[in-house]
Amino acid sequence: AGGKEAALFTAEVFHMYQNYSAFRRWEFEVLSVDTSDGGGYRHASAALSGVGVFGRMKHESGVHRVQRVPATETQGRLHTSTMTVVTLPQPLKIDASLNMNDIKVETFRAAGAGGQHVNTTDSAVRLTHLPTGITVSMQDERSQHKNRAKGLKILCARVYDSKKRVVDEQLTAERKRQIGTAERSERIRTYNYPQDRVTDHRLGLTVYGVSKFLVGSELLDSVTSALKVEEEASSLATLLQSMEQR
Amino acid sequence: RVLVYRPLGARQTSALTIARALKRKWVKALQAEGIPEPELAVKYIVDHLTRSTNLHVGASLDDLVSRAESMLEQRRRRTPLQYIIGEWDFRNVTLKMKAPVLIPRPETEQLVDRVLTSCRLASRGDDGWVWFLDVGCGSGAISVALLAECPQLRGVAIDVSTEAVDLTRENAIMNNVHERLDVIHTTIGNCSTLTFGGRLFDILVSNPPYIPSRVLAGLDPEVLWFEDHRALEGGPDGLRVTAEVLDVAQSIVRKGG
Numbered sequence: 001a002g003g004k005e006a007a008l009f010t011a012e013v014f015h016m017y018q019n020y021s022a023f024r025r026w027e028f029e030v031l032s033v034d035t036s037d038g039g040g041y042r043h044a045s046a047a048l049s050g051v052g053v054f055g056r057m058k059h060e061s062g063v064h065r066v067q068r069v070p071a072t073e074t075q076g077r078l079h080t081s082t083m084t085v086v087t088l089p090q091p092l093k094i095d096a097s098l099n100m101n102d103i104k105v106e107t108f109r110a111a112g113a114g115g116q117h118v119n120t121t122d123s124a125v126r127l128t129h130l131p132t133g134i135t136v137s138m139q140d141e142r143s144q145h146k147n148r149a150k151g152l153k154i155l156c157a158r159v160y161d162s163k164k165r166v167v168d169e170q171l172t173a174e175r176k177r178q179i180g181t182a183e184r185s186e187r188i189r190t191y192n193y194p195q196d197r198v199t200d201h202r203l204g205l206t207v208y209g210v211s212k213f214l215v216g217s218e219l220l221d222s223v224t225s226a227l228k229v230e231e232e233a234s235s236l237a238t239l240l241q242s243m244e245q246r
Numbered sequence: 247r248v249l250v251y252r253p254l255g256a257r258q259t260s261a262l263t264i265a266r267a268l269k270r271k272w273v274k275a276l277q278a279e280g281i282p283e284p285e286l287a288v289k290y291i292v293d294h295l296t297r298s299t300n301l302h303v304g305a306s307l308d309d310l311v312s313r314a315e316s317m318l319e320q321r322r323r324r325t326p327l328q329y330i331i332g333e334w335d336f337r338n339v340t341l342k343m344k345a346p347v348l349i350p351r352p353e354t355e356q357l358v359d360r361v362l363t364s365c366r367l368a369s370r371g372d373d374g375w376v377w378f379l380d381v382g383c384g385s386g387a388i389s390v391a392l393l394a395e396c397p398q399l400r401g402v403a404i405d406v407s408t409e410a411v412d413l414t415r416e417n418a419i420m421n422n423v424h425e426r427l428d429v430i431h432t433t434i435g436n437c438s439t440l441t442f443g444g445r446l447f448d449i450l451v452s453n454p455p456y457i458p459s460r461v462l463a464g465l466d467p468e469v470l471w472f473e474d475h476r477a478l479e480g481g482p483d484g485l486r487v488t489a490e491v492l493d494v495a496q497s498i499v500r501k502g503g
Contacts, residue, residue, distance in 0.1 A: 116348075119469050146338065
């Protein structure tokens, strides 16, 4: 938030994570970047994968605040800008295959006996995917066998689309929720240039060397490690507490 | 949303025009006679006539309409649609249809599925083939579909009807599987004495008549008046022919087949 300066800071933080991924030997795939004139990023997103990614990156969610004299500032005044980080777990691959047990197949049935007893030209097939209720009717072909095969292809595609939509909606909802929470909360970390320090407010921990921090190697790593330890300690404490209460 | 306009080709325009002209008149006429599936009759007749292979050069709309009308009149007299059109699809193949040879039923498509599973599991014999015997082949639907879908198969098809034997041979040629199929005019009883080249079959498949005699008279005219009763009637309990097939099976099918 806050125009060009914030966009510049956003880009710096994004690059910090990019370098950090290399440092931790994770894969970093840029998904989208929305640049602003002035050389910063309005939004940017990336997909990270590797060992322990989510455990460390989840603590980066929240508002990061920078205090410095911006490059654009002509009168040397100190500015405060913020940017928000959202971390979402990557969805598992959607299973595109259909289990035939989940599918109901309906075909022409003469009232009474079928088979040799009746002559029919009705080769229509209706397939229902029971778990989702998605239905496909097919009557293009004269052979029921062909209608079945065609119908299954379409059903497969529709079920996949539906599953994907559910996953996409969940991601969007979670993203909205995190942004909402971040905007209503205090900043999680301040990058103070005049005093050349980075403070993580959750730990009350200060590290010196803002530029070095933004390089995204040992300094950032020490902070994420500390946050991890803190999380483990507090969940251990909660566990002990609940045991004592019994 | 983008609407894509694809101009109709000549064939589709003709089909639509004819179909519209005929539908109202004939669906009513057919329904009045109690003919089942009247809309499908119009649809398939028009579709068949307007398929490019059936469109004569210079055929006018009037020609097509009058041909359609004469076919629909046959339908009004209960002739099965498949006999009127002279062909039908079975699984992935197209077969010629000719009265009184039995018209393949959709359920039989699933019978072929089951046989295919066995085929794929069977190991090839010394001559490199998996052999099947189709008892009561009719139009050849089962044999031709099997051969078309499983290249490691060879077979023998038999029927008591000469029309069926002829039709099966035609359909095998039409679908280019005739080199792997022998069609023989004979009875089930004869099977145990026929040597078939001294071979035992890996698979015996049959869709024998199974309708109990007393039920036959109550069937729709499409079946009763036009299809070969020898392909339908199975004695008092419907199982006479099935029993004969099973009797003979022991001597024709190899161990484990």
